[in-house]
Amino acid sequence: MEWALANLLNHPDVLRKAKAEVDAQVGDRLIEESDFAKLHYLQSIISENLRLCPVTPLIPPHMPSSDCTIGGYHVPAGTILFVNAWSLHRDPTLWDEPTSFKPERFESAARVDASKFIPFGMGRRACPGDGLAKRVMILTLGSLIQCFEWDRVGESKIDMAEKTALTMFKVEPLELMCRARPILDMFLSLGDQKI
Numbered sequence: 019m020e021w022a023l024a025n026l027l028n029h030p031d032v033l034r035k036a037k038a039e040v041d042a043q044v045g046d047r048l049i050e051e052s053d054f055a056k057l058h059y060l061q062s063i064i065s066e067n068l069r070l071c072p073v074t075p076l077i078p079p080h081m082p083s084s085d086c087t088i089g090g091y092h093v094p095a096g097t098i099l100f101v102n103a104w105s106l107h108r109d110p111t112l113w114d115e116p117t118s119f120k121p122e123r124f125e126s127a128a129r130v131d132a133s134k135f136i137p138f139g140m141g142r143r144a145c146p147g148d149g150l151a152k153r154v155m156i157l158t159l160g161s162l163i164q165c166f167e168w169d170r171v172g173e174s175k176i177d178m179a180e181k182t183a184l185t186m187f188k189v190e191p192l193e194l195m196c197r198a199r200p201i202l203d204m205f206l207s208l209g210d211q212k213i
């Protein structure tokens with residue numbers, strides 16, 4: 019979520035488009051699960067964020083139980099193998115302008131080959147929490163966009179320097195400014211009533 023907000027604040031046009039989509043599709047109540055399917059641009063933002071900033075840049079190790087060939091290389095049984103999702107996601111032979119944050123590239127699902135986008139791994143051992151994680155991300159980011167105006171602290175762009183351990187995190191922790199949008203006042207004034 020920290021990377022997603024940083025990417026959005028460095029691309030105000032994308033944030034504006036996401037806000038317009040949430041406002042148009044959800045209206046004057048809080049975003050809920052039944053809205054997710056209509057929020058195509060928000061889904062693309064989440065995918066583009068996971069492409070550039072994968073939570074696990076190195077997919078946890080796999081070990082083939084029999085000899086196999088991967089990408090033309092002979093891999094003997096028992097070899098410990100890491101797949102570098104970070105580098106696959108930025109491979110210039112697979113992606114147009116690989117280092118640019120362009121959610122539009124995910125707008126047509128047909129355009130993205132599943133084997134070049136693997137934030138949740140792939141195959142039999144792929145992440146079983148994929149669906150839950152995506153729902154939580156749509157709900158969280160959608161609510162933050164719906165309820166607050168976001169701004170950078172200064173004029174300069176947010177430093178996107180990254181550090182990789184088991185997961186990938188920002189070197190400089192994110193600092194942002196936010197202001198409640200009028201819709202939040204409305205929710206708060208409703209108290210316990212269903213919103």
Ligand code: HEM
Pocket residue numbers: 072073074077078136137138139140142143144145146147148150151
């Ligand atoms: C943004 C959130 C998440 C990301 C990016 C993520 C990513 C991954 C990745 C890359 C793998 C390794 C896949 C492979 O080896 O090919 C994995 C495995 C796994 N994940 Fe997630 N995950 C996320 C959230 C979750 C959640 C919410 C759950 C559970 C509710 C979960 C449960 C698991 C489990 C149990 C495995 C091991 C699967 C196996 O080895 O068979 N993950 N995840």
